[in-house]
Every structure is written in structure tokens, then in C-alpha cells.
Amino acid sequence: AKSPDEVVRFVIVTRDGVRRDVAGKVGDNLLYLCHRLRMSGQVPEITLEGACEASLACSTCHVIVGDGHFDRLPEPSEDEEDMLDEAVCLTASSRLGCQIVLSKELEGMEITLPAYSKNFYVDGHVPEPH
Secondary structure (H helix, E strand, C coil), rough: CCCCCCEEEEEEECCCCEEEEEEEEEECCCCHHHHHHHCCCCCCCCCCCCCCCCCCCCCEEEEEHHHHCCCCCCCCCHHHHHHHHHCCCCCCCEEEHHHCCCCHHHHCCEEEEECCCCCCCHHHHCCCCC
């Protein structure tokens, strides 16, 4: 059994707007954790692609980090910034899932999977500057 110190519980909002409570452990890469949750059938709706295998050569694992936790993540590298510039539905709190490593500080964070087919601005969601 994993010790509670290692477990990081957080929420993923799927592309359809469904909130799912998930848990990973300290040190987990968000992209690979999402793959495991999907493959294991625990949360089949989590479709987070990682076309480039976390080598910072694509933006398919783009996620939106909830306001309360965005500032707790390490600053993005220049390569990540470049890739985010190409992401669809970019917001002020967008990050690449492959660059998010779970830590206890991220307990309770909300990760939203951008709905590529939907335009956020139609929903009245305006990204706030940081």
C-alpha cells in the first residue's frame, strides 16, 4: 500500500466537463498517469495524448491548471513555452501535461482538458492574466 504521504489526490475535468476525482503519487508524470488511468479503465474519459512521448515536441498533452495551483508549478522551460504557443485553446494557466510532476503541493488541484472542438469564449470563460 502506498503511504498517504505519497498519494496526491486531484480533479480532472474531462473534455465533456465531467469532474473525476483521481489520485496519483508524488513523482508521477501527469501525462503518463492519465494514460494509466485510461488504460486501466478507471477513468476511460481521460484522453490526454502524448504524441511526442514527453520530448517537448508537441502540444497534444496541453492541460489547463486551476488557478489555485498554477503558481505552485515550477516555471515552464523555454521549450515548453514554445510548444504552448502552438496549443489550441491556450489560456493564461495552460501547461503541458508531460511537464507536470505530482507533488504534495498539488494536492486538490484541478486539471481541465481543453475541449478542442469547443470554443471557450462561447462559454463566457475568459482566462485571467496572472
